Amino acid sequence: MRLSAPIYHLKRKAKRLSREQGIPLHDALDRIATAEGFPAWSMLAAKAAAATPANRLFPQFRPGDLVLVGARPGQGKTLMSIELAVEAMKAGHRAAFFSLEYTERDVLNRFRAIGANPAEFDQLFEVDCSDAISADYVVKQMAAAPRGTVVVIDYLQLLDQRRENPDLTVQVRALKSFARDKGLIVVFISQIDRSYDPSIKPCPDLDDVRLPNPFDLKLFDKTCFINDAEVQFRVAS
Template structure:
């Protein structure tokens, strides 16, 4: 950066002197300033920086702060600032009445300087054709994160009086929500899971984990669809599946089509195609679902995209598929540290955007080596920090995945009696108790349904019709026998 730019960076000598002076004449001024200013980078003038660092040193050692002790600490630091200079600053201040306000102004100047400096450096780098543009974008994002950190560090604390008012509003809202529809967050798409969680809550990080092929994407797509239908915009960041495959799963989940019809065989009768185009294509095309399948796998790329979705569409839910494919360029070399950083940033993103973030995850092969195949928290691959950062950890367990017969098996009596074949295990639930609920997996349609919800029971639908999850039977569409001859799943 040129010397001209450095000399003209945003700053205010008068405000810096006002803050330093307030800290010199009143110990309360020190306390209030330190709540906002965390380090000397808030100051621009080199002498002011040295004086603040001397005051900060005394403060951290719980030593008295006055003209004499600060002058002594400056000498100890081999500072060029003399006693007469700190006396001159202190004489300009009558009291520390406005020190918190002045400190916030200093913080704003600090942020302005950061923006000017990193924009200048990024601009210079952008002119260099040897610099990778995607690395440049990542660098830009990291710099913006640094600015956000400065803002966060400068926030004042909130009294319990204020937090009690927030809690009271929440209790009032929850108390008015009664019965089966008592959802205080966003709907999950399954009444059983809604009863367990009251919906996924803003700021929550939900880890949905299972072995490959267990149905993680299908389960989360039901949540995506349920929110889209009530107008909640959803962002889906897919690192595993391309957008056409993902859209095929969405359609299969929202209709009674077989996934094979949508992605492999197509329709063999004109009326099937007509029904698809007339009934389902327009309806599903209007859902506020936004998909990325070509972005980088770095956490910074996902953060940038999520913030953009939030600004443009006001997304109420973010889904990432899946965790083990996400990296962090700043933590290369140690995969465990990398995953720890990624999971932490997902949690911070959920809090920042005030939305639930659902991240799919693979379980380790350790599950396969045990007689009891039900997943455990220790099966989460690569990092224990996933468990630590998550508000909810959900596992999917399907006995048929391991060729376990549930009919006549005492262990699965309750599941069979409910017409279910899948356990959704809440292995961690920060907002409630752990436990298990049952769902039904329909393999040929790659979807989960709630077996006790009459609106979900596919077996009760007339053959040849498609259920669109809006309590209506629509169209005249093919059943398995029409298309495959014997109706066997694929």
């Protein structure tokens, strides 16, 4: 199944249609579903839930992996990372989301945006929005995390903001070593430079990652870049 846009974009489109035409939201959702080739929204949602990019990508991750998820704003990099965490928890693993960008409420709202109920994962998921987040902080908080835990860090570039923190390469190397020692999967959300031009290539890549300071991108084992409905996954050579 290939939708014209990610499902959360389609939901936004339906809400806009509902407001503009004064129709119930469920009718607007069904109209969007019809345009995508489904008789009803419920069938589109069920099909999408069974075939998300995260559903396909997560089985390719291995304990110890360092993963980069990159996209321009509004393209779904945060939602993709949360979907990966949900896939881990469906498989019985734990997940943690460290954010220097969002509040806990923001993160939980993004669960709902992908059709997941955070209450289902109450004992498996934790959110940490401390201003002190750094590599050392994450290592300390995750010291007792079991093998297979997915750790999402939102986002890469913000680790480089505080002058008292080591430079970004030092921090990512520390997290890479920690992930391998503990058997964790660490997912970094990343900004993409404004110079990225989707008319030249369908998805950004490592060359488009925004880097205020020099950083060794070869530290990542796997990458996932997103633009519109396009998702490109690569394993480092």
